[in-house]
Amino acid sequence: MKIDLHNHSKYSDGVLSVKELLNLAKEKKIDIMGLTDHDSVFGVDEAYTYGKEVGVKVLKGMELSTFHKGQTVHIVCYFKNNVIPKELYEFSQNIINTRLQRAHKMINKIKDYYKINIDEDFLFKNSCIVTRGNMYQCILHSNPDIDHTLAQQMISDDSPCYIPASKMTTEEGIKLLNNLGAFKILAHPTLIKREYLSEILDLGFDALEARYPKNKAGEEDFFKVEAKKRGMLYSAGSDFHGDDKHAMIGTSTLNYDEFKPIIDKLEIGDDF
Structure with missing residues (x-):
């Protein structure tokens, strides 16, 4: 079984529509796909419905954009019973x-x-x-x-045309997600400066995205050890966008045994 928990559609900065994304997931033999658009949950219900048609189970999620001491910190989040709280639609x-x-x-x-x-x-x-x-x-x-x-x-940070996006702090993001009962995954920790990783994790995550396409040699094992040391779970995601800067869907996946502790936390049965 192949489970990819980090993917984007046109509902944020992905290239593909929800249907195109799920057709591709089916082609790549993905059994369970997480849809985690940036700060948006407006594609998840469409994805869930179409997923049933093509035979790909969809976990409804979002990737929340935050910052900590100048570091961009993204939080992949999922919710109990695979239900998005109504407050998150208003937030989006x-x-x-x-x-x-x-x-x-x-x-x-x-x-x-x-x-x-x-x-x-x-x-x-x-x-x-x-x-x-x-x-x-x-x-x-x-x-x-x-x-x-x-x-x-x-469009880079150094561009004379750059305007910073309004983001909440990571601490504020964790508080928001805790109030909504979310399962919180620190996305692509390899992109975070190592000296900040420990204090960011101290803010209260449930899992670490240990398996990620841009990991350097030995980082997956390092992140798994870090997660275990803190009593956290680990996840995997391809961060698929459909462009030339990100990996193909299915590049970084979990098997069912690795995924089971996550769905147990979310109180989701196998047939969702």
């Missing part, structure tokens, strides 16, 4: 509104500074929650001959 809508305002400002700055055309209709028509990943895809779409590295620079 507020984030969407804020991100749309930021995107308009950033796109206008990029157009003025770099003197390029950007098809804003494409950007906002094809994205639910507009992230920098969506802006990058839109720049490429609007300027087919542009250098990809330059396009990436336009």
